Amino acid sequence: MGMKAxxxxxxxxxxxxxxxxEYHDWEVDENGNFMKDLGSEQSENPRSxxxxxxxxxxxxxxxxx
Numbered sequence: 001m002g003m004k005a006x007x008x009x010x011x012x013x014x015x016x017x018x019x020x021x022e023y024h025d026w027e028v029d030e031n032g033n034f035m036k037d038l039g040s041e042q043s044e045n046p047r048s049x050x051x052x053x054x055x056x057x058x059x060x061x062x063x064x065x
Contacts (some may be wrong), residue, residue, distance in 0.1 A: 002065060003048045003063055003065040005061040006061060006064070009054070009059050011059075012056070013056045015055045016055060017052070017055055018052045020042055020043075020045065021044040023041060024037055025038040025039055025040075048065035050063075
Protein backbone atom coordinates (compact mmCIF):
# COMPACT_ATOMS: atom_id res chain seq x y z
CA MET A 1 0.00 0.00 0.00
CA GLY A 2 2.89 2.36 0.66
CA MET A 3 1.29 4.78 3.14
CA LYS A 4 1.58 5.41 6.86
CA ALA A 5 -0.89 7.07 9.23
CA UNK A 6 0.32 8.86 12.35
CA UNK A 7 -1.80 10.08 15.26
CA UNK A 8 -0.87 13.62 16.35
CA UNK A 9 -1.21 12.46 19.98
CA UNK A 10 1.21 9.52 19.49
CA UNK A 11 -1.35 6.92 20.58
CA UNK A 12 0.15 3.46 21.02
CA UNK A 13 -2.46 1.25 19.31
CA UNK A 14 -2.02 2.81 15.85
CA UNK A 15 -5.51 1.87 14.62
CA UNK A 16 -7.58 4.19 12.47
CA UNK A 17 -11.00 4.52 10.90
CA UNK A 18 -11.25 5.60 7.26
CA UNK A 19 -13.74 5.20 4.44
CA UNK A 20 -13.40 2.96 1.42
CA UNK A 21 -15.58 2.46 -1.64
CA GLU A 22 -17.53 -0.78 -1.60
CA TYR A 23 -19.80 -2.26 -4.26
CA HIS A 24 -22.91 -4.28 -3.42
CA ASP A 25 -24.80 -6.70 -5.62
CA TRP A 26 -28.54 -6.28 -5.17
CA GLU A 27 -31.50 -8.37 -6.09
CA VAL A 28 -33.99 -5.99 -7.75
CA ASP A 29 -37.40 -6.30 -9.36
CA GLU A 30 -38.16 -5.45 -12.99
CA ASN A 31 -38.38 -1.74 -12.07
CA GLY A 32 -34.99 -1.68 -10.35
CA ASN A 33 -36.49 -1.54 -6.84
CA PHE A 34 -34.27 -2.96 -4.12
CA MET A 35 -35.32 -6.34 -2.78
CA LYS A 36 -32.25 -7.88 -1.14
CA ASP A 37 -28.54 -7.20 -0.60
CA LEU A 38 -26.61 -10.11 -2.11
CA GLY A 39 -23.29 -9.14 -0.58
CA SER A 40 -20.41 -6.79 -1.09
CA GLU A 41 -16.78 -6.63 -1.97
CA GLN A 42 -14.17 -4.00 -1.33
CA SER A 43 -13.36 -2.26 -4.57
CA GLU A 44 -10.76 0.26 -3.49
CA ASN A 45 -8.00 0.32 -0.89
CA PRO A 46 -7.93 3.14 1.67
CA ARG A 47 -6.76 6.43 0.17
CA SER A 48 -4.16 8.73 1.69
CA UNK A 49 -6.30 11.79 0.87
CA UNK A 50 -9.31 10.44 2.82
CA UNK A 51 -10.04 11.36 6.44
CA UNK A 52 -8.31 8.99 8.87
CA UNK A 53 -9.39 9.11 12.52
CA UNK A 54 -7.46 7.58 15.43
CA UNK A 55 -9.66 4.95 17.10
CA UNK A 56 -7.95 5.53 20.46
CA UNK A 57 -8.34 9.30 20.88
CA UNK A 58 -10.49 10.49 17.96
CA UNK A 59 -7.87 12.84 16.50
CA UNK A 60 -7.44 13.29 12.74
CA UNK A 61 -4.34 11.46 11.59
CA UNK A 62 -1.65 12.60 9.21
CA UNK A 63 -1.21 10.18 6.31
CA UNK A 64 1.96 9.99 4.26
CA UNK A 65 1.89 8.19 0.94
